[in-house]
Amino acid sequence: MQKVAELYRGKAKTVYTTEDADLLVLEFRNDTSALDGERIEQFDRKGMVNNKFNYFIMSKLEEAGIPTQMVRLLSDTEVLVKKLDMVPVECVIRNRAAGSLVRRLGIKEGLELNPPVFDLFLKNDAMHDPMINESYCQTFGWVNESNLARMKALSYQANQVLSKLFDEAGLILVDFKLEFGLFKGEVVLGDEFSPDGSRLWDKTTLNKMDKDRFRQSLGGLIEAYEEVAHRLGINLD
Numbered sequence: 384m385q386k387v388a389e390l391y392r393g394k395a396k397t398v399y400t401t402e403d404a405d406l407l408v409l410e411f412r413n414d415t416s417a418l419d420g421e422r423i424e425q426f427d428r429k430g431m432v433n434n435k436f437n438y439f440i441m442s443k444l445e446e447a448g449i450p451t452q453m454v455r456l457l458s459d460t461e462v463l464v465k466k467l468d469m470v471p472v473e474c475v476i477r478n479r480a481a482g483s484l485v486r487r488l489g490i491k492e493g494l495e496l497n498p499p500v501f502d503l504f505l506k507n508d509a510m511h512d513p514m515i516n517e518s519y520c521q522t523f524g525w526v527n528e529s530n531l532a533r534m535k536a537l538s539y540q541a542n543q544v545l546s547k548l549f550d551e552a553g554l555i556l557v558d559f560k561l562e563f564g565l566f567k568g569e570v571v572l573g574d575e576f577s578p579d580g581s582r583l584w585d586k587t588t589l590n591k592m593d594k595d596r597f598r599q600s601l602g603g604l605i606e607a608y609e610e611v612a613h614r615l616g617i618n619l620d
Contacts, residue, residue, distance in 0.1 A: 386410075406464070411437075436576075436578070439615065465566050471506045474562070476561075479557045479558070480496060503520065549615075
């Protein structure tokens with residue numbers, strides 16, 4: 384499948400059209416961003432690591448019955464996906480307190496959340512992805528009630544699958560974001576799942592193995608991503 388034209392350039396991925404109107408190519412770049420794109424750096428191998436990481440995770444979710452946009456790997460940094468009508472709302476599952484939740488509520492980082500928290504955010508970098516709720520989604524027409532309910536159910540299902548997967552790899556799935564779209568009327572998981580959009584801590588040391596290493600200038604970003612991939616059994620060669 385050949386790329387035809389650039390459709391969209393995001394903070395870490397570029398999207399291309401193909402000769403098939405229903406299919407796109409996602410190219411994972413080496414860019415890493417923080418502060419809604421205000422801080423950007425490049426790291427060797429990052430595009431390759433995230434592409435293969437994402438394909439592995441999406442394959443596991445597909446096996447669990449969660450529909451994804453994934454079709455097949457094309458190269459180390461490219462993957463073929465279904466073209467979705469994306470919902471401009473991010474779904475976030477929180478198993479432990481971290482990030483903005485700690486800042487908003489003043490609670491201790493690492494506090495276990497039982498049951499897990501489900502948050503919604505509007506995808507809008509210029510407004511720093513403001514937190515919203517289900518009523519906002521319906522009032523402003525971002526997503527209808529039934530599709531939002533499906534997104535929520537799939538997010539919790541993904542949490543069950545991935546929490547077990549990471550636990551068996553000696554990792555804590557602290558939190559993660561998911562994005563969804565519609566493909567021929569069906570709610571489908573899109574975008575990506577990687578350490579860029581999730582928080583992963585070592586179970587023993589609580590060392591951060593995700594993009595917080597970049598956000599907090601801890602160093603060793605790619606080494607952490609590759610370690611997580613190695614523990615999951617992802618082949619990066």
